[in-house]
Every structure is written in C-alpha cells, then in structure tokens.
Amino acid sequence: MSDSPAPKKQKKASHTEMRRAARSFALQALYQWQMSGNAINDIELQFRMDNDMSGTDLPLFSELLHGVPSNASDLDKSFEPFLDRSLDDLDPIERAVLRIGSFELIHRIVVPYKVVINESVELAKIFGATESHKYVNGILDKLAARVRMTEINAKRGK
Known part of the structure; x- marks a missing residue:
C-alpha cells in the first residue's frame, strides 16, 4: 500500500469561469489578428491546437473571435x-478589450451590462497597462448608458 496521497480530482470549471476563459482566449486571439492581419479561421485553429481549452466556453470564444472582426468598424x-x-x-490591448466589451454590450444583450463591463475591466487588469482598466471602465460605462439605456433605467427603477 502506498503512502502517497490520492490524486486530487480535477474540479470542473463553472460557467462563469468557462466564459471568462473564453474572453481571455478571444482577447489574445483578437490581439494576434490586430497585429498580424492573419485570417481569423487560421488564428482560431492555432488557438485550439496550442491551448488546453477544455475549461472554456468554446461557442462564446468562437462568437467573439468571429463577431468582433466582422463588426470591427461599427x-x-x-x-x-x-x-x-x-x-x-x-x-x-485596450482596443481589443473595448471591441470585445462593445460587441457584448451591443450583440449579447442577454448578458447584463454590469457583467460585460466587469469582465472587460478584468481583461484589462490582466493583459493591459497599469491603469488601462480604469480607462476601459469609463469608456464602456458611457457606451452602456447609450446602448443599454432601457436596462440601466430598469435597474434604477425608472
């Protein structure tokens, strides 16, 4: 009989963690797209081959990765x-974070605006410059006031 402890069971990622991983991978892939101009399908394939994405919301990753470039101008x-x-x-990095946050505010209205802003701020804290999270927060807060006015007013009881 072995004295070594039993191996720990791999904890299954929560839905929140899986979405956060999807946003993180999407940010990195979109940064690569912005810098290289490579085809999105090639970048997606590379990310899926090079990274363990088992704890990732793959449909969200794909939606962000394809949706942001196709709507980048808007x-x-x-x-x-x-x-x-x-x-x-x-x-x-700020541009990629703002694009992801804007995409979610405009096209993923099932996600509460505060969640979109908080997740974008977290991305900026992890990947951006020292104070970029404050900048991202301010920009997306103003955008949310424009594109999610009904939701914001409902929360305020107006």
Whole structure:
C-alpha cells in the first residue's frame, strides 16, 4: 500500500469561469489578428491546437473571435466618441478589450451590462497597462448608458 496521497480530482470549471476563459482566449486571439492581419479561421485553429481549452466556453470564444472582426468598424464607431485620443493611438490591448466589451454590450444583450463591463475591466487588469482598466471602465460605462439605456433605467427603477 502506498503512502502517497490520492490524486486530487480535477474540479470542473463553472460557467462563469468557462466564459471568462473564453474572453481571455478571444482577447489574445483578437490581439494576434490586430497585429498580424492573419485570417481569423487560421488564428482560431492555432488557438485550439496550442491551448488546453477544455475549461472554456468554446461557442462564446468562437462568437467573439468571429463577431468582433466582422463588426470591427461599427464597434469602433460605437465607442470612439468617448475616447480621449484617436482610435489609432489606442493601445492594441485596450482596443481589443473595448471591441470585445462593445460587441457584448451591443450583440449579447442577454448578458447584463454590469457583467460585460466587469469582465472587460478584468481583461484589462490582466493583459493591459497599469491603469488601462480604469480607462476601459469609463469608456464602456458611457457606451452602456447609450446602448443599454432601457436596462440601466430598469435597474434604477425608472
């Protein structure tokens, strides 16, 4: 009989953790797309081959990875009025985070706006520059006030 402890069971990822992983992988893949211009399908294939995505919401990853580039121009226009600099001067990570957050605010209305903003802020904290999460929070908060007005007013009891 062995004295070694029994191996720990792998904890199954929660739905929240799986969605957070999907957003994280999508951010990295979108950053790669922004920097390289490679085809989204090629980037997606590479990510699926190179990463353990077993704890990832793969449909969300795919939706973000394909939805953001196909709507990039409209997404940029949605948050551009709230920027304090030109779109070209945005840090590539900030741009990718803002695009993901904007996509979710506009196209994934089943996700509460506060969740979208919080998840985007978390991405900026992990991958962005030191204070970029504050910038992302401010921009997406202003965008949410424009595109999720009904939801925000309902929460305030108006």
